[in-house]
Amino acid sequence: MSPLISHPHAISIVAFSADGPVTRQQFLSDAYQLAEKLPEGLHLLNLCSDRYHFSVGLAAAILSSKVSLLPPTQTLEVIRQIRQFAPDVFCLTDNKQSPEGLLRFDYPAMLKAPIDEIAVPEIDEKQQIAIVFTSGSTGIPQPHPKSWGGLVDSVRAEARRLEASESSVLIATVPPQHMYGFESTVLMAWCNSLALSHAQPFFPADICDALASVPAPRVLISSPLHLRTLLNSGLEVPELQHVMSATAPLAEEIAREIETNWNCPLTEIYGSTETGQIASRRPTRSPAWQLFPGIEWIVENSGVQASGLHIDPPVLMNDAIEPVSEDLFLLHGRMADMINIAGKRHSLSGLNHLLNSLTGVLDGAFYMPDETSDVTRLAAAVVAPDMDAETLLAALRKHLDPVFLPRPLLFVDALPRNSTGKLPHSALKALFQEHHTWTVPTNHPAFPGHFPEHPILPGVVLLDEALQRISDKHGIPPDRFEISSVKFTSPARPGDRLLFQHKTQPNGTMRFDITSGPRKIASGSISEKS
Amino acid sequence: MQDNPNSALQREVAQLMVECLNLEITADQISPDTPLYGDGLGLDSIDILEISLTISKRYGLQLRSDGADNQQIFGSLRSLCTYIAAHRTP
Numbered sequence: 001m002s003p004l005i006s007h008p009h010a011i012s013i014v015a016f017s018a019d020g021p022v023t024r025q026q027f028l029s030d031a032y033q034l035a036e037k038l039p040e041g042l043h044l045l046n047l048c049s050d051r052y053h054f055s056v057g058l059a060a061a062i063l064s065s066k067v068s069l070l071p072p073t074q075t076l077e078v079i080r081q082i083r084q085f086a087p088d089v090f091c092l093t094d095n096k097q098s099p100e101g102l103l104r105f106d107y108p109a110m111l112k113a114p115i116d117e118i119a120v121p122e123i124d125e126k127q128q129i130a131i132v133f134t135s136g137s138t139g140i141p142q143p144h145p146k147s148w149g150g151l152v153d154s155v156r157a158e159a160r161r162l163e164a165s166e167s168s169v170l171i172a173t174v175p176p177q178h179m180y181g182f183e184s185t186v187l188m189a190w191c192n193s194l195a196l197s198h199a200q201p202f203f204p205a206d207i208c209d210a211l212a213s214v215p216a217p218r219v220l221i222s223s224p225l226h227l228r229t230l231l232n233s234g235l236e237v238p239e240l241q242h243v244m245s246a247t248a249p250l251a252e253e254i255a256r257e258i259e260t261n262w263n264c265p266l267t268e269i270y271g272s273t274e275t276g277q278i279a280s281r282r283p284t285r286s287p288a289w290q291l292f293p294g295i296e297w298i299v300e301n302s303g304v305q306a307s308g309l310h311i312d313p314p315v316l317m318n319d320a321i322e323p324v325s326e327d328l329f330l331l332h333g334r335m336a337d338m339i340n341i342a343g344k345r346h347s348l349s350g351l352n353h354l355l356n357s358l359t360g361v362l363d364g365a366f367y368m369p370d371e372t373s374d375v376t377r378l379a380a381a382v383v384a385p386d387m388d389a390e391t392l393l394a395a396l397r398k399h400l401d402p403v404f405l406p407r408p409l410l411f412v413d414a415l416p417r418n419s420t421g422k423l424p425h426s427a428l429k430a431l432f433q434e435h436h437t438w439t440v441p442t443n444h445p446a447f448p449g450h451f452p453e454h455p456i457l458p459g460v461v462l463l464d465e466a467l468q469r470i471s472d473k474h475g476i477p478p479d480r481f482e483i484s485s486v487k488f489t490s491p492a493r494p495g496d497r498l499l500f501q502h503k504t505q506p507n508g509t510m511r512f513d514i515t516s517g518p519r520k521i522a523s524g525s526i527s528e529k530s
Numbered sequence: 531m532q533d534n535p536n537s538a539l540q541r542e543v544a545q546l547m548v549e550c551l552n553l554e555i556t557a558d559q560i561s562p563d564t565p566l567y568g569d570g571l572g573l574d575s576i577d578i579l580e581i582s583l584t585i586s587k588r589y590g591l592q593l594r595s596d597g598a599d600n601q602q603i604f605g606s607l608r609s610l611c612t613y614i615a616a617h618r619t620p
Contacts, residue, residue, distance in 0.1 A: 203579070203592065206594055225579060229579050397572070402572060442545075493558075497556060516556055
């Protein structure tokens with residue numbers, strides 16, 4: 001057994017709610033009040049957007065032996081699958097949004113805590129308190145049950161890597177409904193006598209407001225995306241004790257700028273939904289990650305597995321891991337099948353499976369360009385002659401978190417499959433490179449005269465752009481081309497984003513198409529002078 | 531008749547969004563009342579954060595979500611521009 005929260009006194013501060021500091025006594029009182037009111041179902045979807053409400057909901061669920069379900073996203077399709085998994089599931093919410101078809105229970109108003117001290121409940125380490133889901137490779141969410149004891153081990157190990165004291169306040173930009181936020185912002189506070197802030201700041205100014213609204217020492221728990229935006233905003237950041245980052249690797253120069261500008265250490269956390277957090281590093285000190293005490297790697301032909309502490313059975317990692325000593329390792333990016341966009345993970349084969357299961361899609365594939373920043377977008381190519389982009393994206397949106405929607409989405413006549421039907425990454429890459437886009441500059445020199453107040457890009461400029469691209473691709477100088485036919489269908493205006501596609505026809509001529517969204521701008525065919 | 535100053539701002543912000551987010555549409559295809567999230571333009575929270583940084587720098591304002599209400603500010607091009615017009619520093 002271990003205590004629900006480690007705060008030593010009834011008057012210890014466990015959180016800062018929207019109304020101010022919350023004592024251990026009030027928190028336990030709120031949790032017991034909510035536990036009495038919750039619907040009968042043994043599974044709940046805790047969608048509270050206020051982190052304090054979420055933590056009371058989680059505590060109330062634990063006290064009444066209910067299991068909190070944490071799906072990767074809340075699309076209609078995922079909610080349907082969650083209901084299939086647990087037909088008694090209901091949703092606890094404190095905001096307007098709640099998924100259709102789920103019994104909804106609103107976070108209630110709470111009474112003031114009684115005067116008599118409420119004892120801190122002891123929780124059985126084996127009690128299953130949560131099931132976290134990952135998006136499986138077949139489109140069905142995969143459940144990962146989490147026991148109280150395993151989670152406690154994990155966040156106690158994390159705390160040892162953090163410069164925090166008993167009065168530190170955790171302020172987080174990441175939601176508690178995903179594994180990183182669940183562990184690092186809620187359980188972390190509970191098990192290490194820290195206080196959590198109710199806020200879920202989003203914009204840089206929100207983050208500064210949330211930090212300023214609680215007393216120092218403050219710990220910011222965030223992701224590369226939010227940290228980079230906050231840094232670039234140039235806003236004055238209130239005094240910080242420590243910054244934590246996870247979900248994707250943070251560029252070393254950003255880590256260095258943060259440590260210099262905000263005058264505090266930055267630690268990155270590494271983990272996965274399946275394992276929880278298992279390692280950390282100070283990117284300004286060393287590129288190597290250090291495993292938490294008690295965690296070890298099992299290296300096998302199939303890959304690297306994590307084991308030890310609460311991880312039983314061992315878990316195969318989705319990242320390319322190179323152990324360099326007993327507890328140090330290097331990360332070399334994700335394995336080919338795992339997509340990570342701003343911390344949201346999805347299996348590439350799962351995405352392809354979904355795309356090909358849509359009515360009207362004859363063949364299709366997602367493509368992940370080489371990562372150049374902390375947010376790289378997916379692209380996709382489809383053979384779907386009777387569908388338009390809008391219909392296809394609407395169908396995908398029912399199943400997918402919007403960060404996985406392809407951009408660009410190319411409609412092609414065939415995918416570049418090889419003779420065995422496989423689709424090599426290099427062939428897909430070439431396909432997307434052939435589809436160049438160009439945004440017409442608003443200050444193009446042709447506009448003032450063509451035509452005053454009604455700027456339209458002259459056809460000759462368009463044609464020149466198209467020829468240049470084909471020339472670059474095939475290594476033929478533009479003056480070697482002969483234009484057999486060209487048709488201008490619709491005008492190109494300043495700011496239009498043009499997509500250039502070209503293809504060599506069986507007779508050796510090259511056909512090109514220029515489009516802007518659904519609009520055809522021009523098409524034509526050319527050949528090399530003999 | 532004078533051009534509505536809001537529609538000039540809407541054109542400008544639409545253009546910023548297309549350039550900043552590499553959208554596959556043109557600025558004049560974003561109508562003032564199309565939802566920017568979900569079924570409309572299909573922007574997600576990553577886009578919103580990226581565009582907010584550009585807007586902050588261009589118009590000298592800081593976007594605030596006031597709780598969970600950035601869905602409202604980014605409800606449509608029109609509501610975003612109303613917010614910018616009310617908070618910009620000239």
